[in-house]
Amino acid sequence: MVTTRSARKATASPSPVASFSSTTSFKTPSRASRGSSKALWTHSPSRATLAWLALSLPLVIWDTGYVLLRPLTMEGGSLHWPLYTPYKLYGEVDHVYGWKAFEARNGFTAAQGALNAVETLMYLAYLWLYAFRSASVAVKGGGPPVKALSGRPAAMAVLIAFSAAVMTLSKTVLYWLNEYFSGFDNIGHNSTQDLVxxxxxxxxxxxxxxxxxxxxxxxxxxxxxxxxxxxxPAKSE
Known part of the structure; x- marks a missing residue:
């Protein structure tokens, strides 16, 4: 009996589609039971990620506003009180944020602030995807359903957040290295306790x-x- 190519093609098994989350478990969307046996790639942020973003995003937005609106946000400026009064002290601790760098037209501070704005928009896009494009997902092996992104929105969310985190880490390392290679020009005047x-x-x-x-x-x-x-399917490390 001769088996045609089309017959062999029809009997081939479809490749499985893996499902992953930040907790490295495998999940199947509840809607997959409506006739589709394929599991979608899923993602839900860990509690640590959500806690960090909840804490850091308001601080970064605050910091970015201070930097990009200088000198209005600095001591004596119309926007300094009450929102930016803590920066009087911080500008004395780190001269990058104080009058020394501003009067010297040091562009590093504003350049860093501009990147802060880009990172913030990326993190907000990640949170928006999770808030409005996620759905209830059944956990394989039992347990209560969890809210997760699946398919393309999940892939986009992970890529955006990963890229933003790389930007944040790289910029922060650059910030520290800038002090090291300048002989701690902006922070070297502090006592050890204040510096720490x-x-x-x-x-x-x-x-x-x-x-x-x-x-x-x-x-x-x-x-x-x-x-x-x-x-x-391979679990993330």
Whole structure:
């Protein structure tokens, strides 16, 4: 009996589509049970990611406003009180934010603020996708459904957040290296205690949490690409 190419094609098994989340579990959208046996690639942000964005985004928006609206937001400016009064102290701790850099027409501060605005828009786009394009997803193996993105919106959200986190980490590293290679010109006048409490600890958070996001979402991207190229679901590391 001769088997035609079209017959062999018709009997071929479809390649599986993997499903991944930030918690590295496999999930199947509830609507998949309406006639489709394929599981979609899904993503839901971890609690740590949501907590970090809830804390950092208002602070970054505040910081960006101060930087891009200088000198109005600086001491003596019409917008300084009451919103930007803490920057009087911070401008004395870090001269990049104070009158020294502004009067020297140092462009680093404003350039950093402009990138802050881009990053913020990317993080907001990620949160918008999760808030308005997600759906209830059943967890494989039981458990209560979770809110998750699936398919293309999930891929777009992870790519946007991953790219924004890389920008945040890179910019923060550049900020620290700028001090190192300038002989700590803007922060070297501080006591050790002030430097640790008012500069290292606050700015260190923007190294730790973006690194976590890069690790978690980068693992999801690698796992998704692995599954797409091999047809074998692979958990993100």
């Amino acid at each position: 409490l008012l500069w290292i600890i606050p700015n260190g958070a923007w190294l730790i949490f973006p690194t976590y996001m890069i690790y978690a979402m980068g693992g999801e991207i690698v796992a998704g690409l692995t599954a797409a190229s091999t047809g074998v």
